[in-house]
Amino acid sequence: MPLSASKHIALINAVLTTLLFSVVYIIIFLSFFTFKPLPLLIFIPLIFVFAYFISNLLFDQYIKEKLKVIYKTIGLLKPENEPPLLKKRKTDELEIVNSVVLKWSEEKKKEIEELKELAAYRREFLGNISHELKTPIFNIQGYVLTLLDGGLDDKLVNEKFLQKTEKSINRMIALVEELEEIAKLESGELVLKEEVFNLYDLTREVIDFMEMKAANHNTKIVLHSSMNRSMKARADKKRIRQVFINLIDNAIKYGNQKGGVIRISCYNFHNNYLVEVQDNGIGIPEENIHRVFERFYRTELSRSRDTGGSGLGLAIVKHIIEAHRQTISVRSKEGEGTTFSFTLKMA
Template sequence: MAARYKETNKVALTAAGGVVGVLTALMLLIYFLSDGFHLWQILIIDVVVFISSFLFYQSAVDKFIYKKIKLIFKTIPAFRTGKANKAKFFRHDSLEGMNEAVLEWGQKQRLEIEELKKMAGYRREFLGNISHELKTPIFNIQGYILTLLDGGLEDPNINKDYLVRTEKSVNRLIAIVDDLEEISKLESGEVKLNLTNFDFLELTKDVGDFLEMKARKNNASIQIDRQSFKSVLVHADKKRFRQVLINLIENAIKYSDKEENKINIKFFDLDENYLIEIKDNGPGIPEESLPRIFERFYRTDKGRSRDMGGTGLGLAIVKHIIEAHDQTISVRSKMGQGTTFSITISKAKYF
C-alpha cells in the first residue's frame, strides 16, 4: 500500500472514536435500563468496534479522498510536460470538479505561456530586423561621408553624387522611423479611429491626382472606375484609408515593370460594405511569398534587389488599419500578369 498521509490516521481516529462513543452510550443505556450487558462485554465490544472502524475509516479515507487529492497534485507537474491530458481522472468522485478546475486552469496557463513565448520570439525577430534595416542606410551614409572627407569633396562629380545618395539614405531612415512609429501605435491599440461618412470615390480620385507624377515617371497610368457609381459613400477613418490607398497604389507603381503599366481601381457593392479592387499588370508576387507579404519587413527578392525605397512595413500598416476597422484585405497574384489587392470598407451610416 502506498505511503499513508498523517491526516488519514487523525481522521480515522476521530471517526472511530465517534462511533465507539455513540455505541458505548447506547450500550450503557441498555445496561442501566435492562441489565442486558456486562461491563466487560461493553469493553470488549468497544475495543473490537474501535479497531475495526478505525481500520475501515483509514482505508476509506485513503481510497476516497487522499488518493484523489494525490491525483490532483500529480496533474499539476504533468502540465509542464504537456501530458496533463493523459492523467487519469475519476468521473464519479466528489473531487472531480476540483480536478477539472485544476486541469482547466493548467491548460489555460499553458496556452498563456505558449502565447508569451511566441510574442517573445516575434519581438526578438522584430528587433533583429529593425537593427538590420537601420544599419544599411547608416553604413551607407558613413561610407559617403568618408569618401567625401577622403578627397571626394574636391571632385565635383563625386561630390554631388554622394550628397544625393546621402540624402536618399537619410530619407530612407526617416521613412523607416515614421513607419515604425505608425506600426507601433497601431499595434498597441493606441490609435483612435476618427470615423466619418465620406465619399471613397472622391478620396481615390484625390490620391490618384497626388500620385500621378510618380506614376508617369514609371510609365504607369492610374485608371479609376468612375462609371459604376456616382459616389461610394463609406464610414471609416478617412486619413487612414488615404494612407491605405497611397501604400497600395505606390506599390503597384513601384513594382511595375512593363512598357505600359495599368493600375485599375474598381468598386463593387456588397450589401453591407463596398469592395475596392486595386489591380496592376506588374510582375506579380511569387506564390510562396503571398502569405508573408503582410508581415513586418517582409519584401520579396524583387523588392529587395531593386531598391524601391520602401521599408517593407507598408502592407503591414495597411493590414492593421483595415483590421482596426473590422474589415478585410486579400491579394491575388499571377507571376508575369499582375497583382490584385481587394479591401472592404463599411458603407456610410445614417442614424
C-alpha cells in the same frame, strides 16, 4: 454507469476485508468453538458495508488531495475555475483529470510552438531592421568620407553628396516613423477619427497624387466604372488615404515595368464596400502569399529590384484596416499580377 476510481478501489478493499474476516472467523471458531454460521452470515454484510464506506471515504480524500496538487501544478485550482470533480464526484476522477492534463499538455505544446515562432520572428525582424538601417547609415558614412577627402572643395561634388546624404537621412526617418506607427496601431494608442467622406473623391485625389510616380515607372492608374460619386464611407479618412497610397505605391514598385496597369474598383458588399487594387505585375509565389503583410517581408524576386521603401507599407495597411474592424486579403498569381481587397463600412 462505471464506478469512479475511489469507489472501485473501495469495493475491492471491502471484498478482500470481508473475505479475510470470514477466513479468520472460521479458523478461530473451528479451533476453539463449535462453528456457527449464523453470526458469520450476519457480520459479513455489516463488515462489507463498513469496509466499503470507510475505504471509499479514505481513498476519495486521498485522490482529492493528489488531484489538487496536479491542478495547482497546471494552474487550474482557482475559485472561478475549480474543476467540477473537486466539487461533485459523480464520474471517474482519473478519467477527468487525464483529459484535463492532456488538454493542458496540448495547450502548453501550442504555447511552446508559438513562442518558437515568435522567437524566430524576432530574430528575423531584428535582422531586417538592422539591414534596413545599415544601408542608409553606410551610405551616409561614404558620402561624409568623400566630402572630408576633398569633396568639400568641389561645389558640384559637395552639393551632390549632401543631397544624397539628405536622401539617406530621410529614409531612416521614414523607417523610424513607420515603426512607431505600427507600434501605436498594435498597442491601440492610435485613435481613429472616423468621419463620413466621399470614397470616389478620396480615390481620385490619391490617383492624382500618385500619377506622376506611376508615369515614371511606365504605369497608368485606372479607376474602374464600378466606383461612382455616390459612394460614401465611414472611416478615418486620413488613414484610408494612407491605405490607398501604400497599396498603389506597392503596385507601382512591383508592377509591369513595360506597361503596368493599376485598376481600382469598388463594389457593394452587404453593409460594406469591397475595394480592390489590382496590378499586372510580377505577382507573388503561392507559398509566400501568407507572408505579404509581415514587416520587411519581400519575395526574392522583388528583392532583386531596386524598389526602395522600408518594407513596412503592407504591414501598416493591414493594421489600419483591422483597426477599423474590417478585413483585407490578397490573391495573386506569379507572372500575372496581384489584387489586394479590403472592406470599408458604408455611411
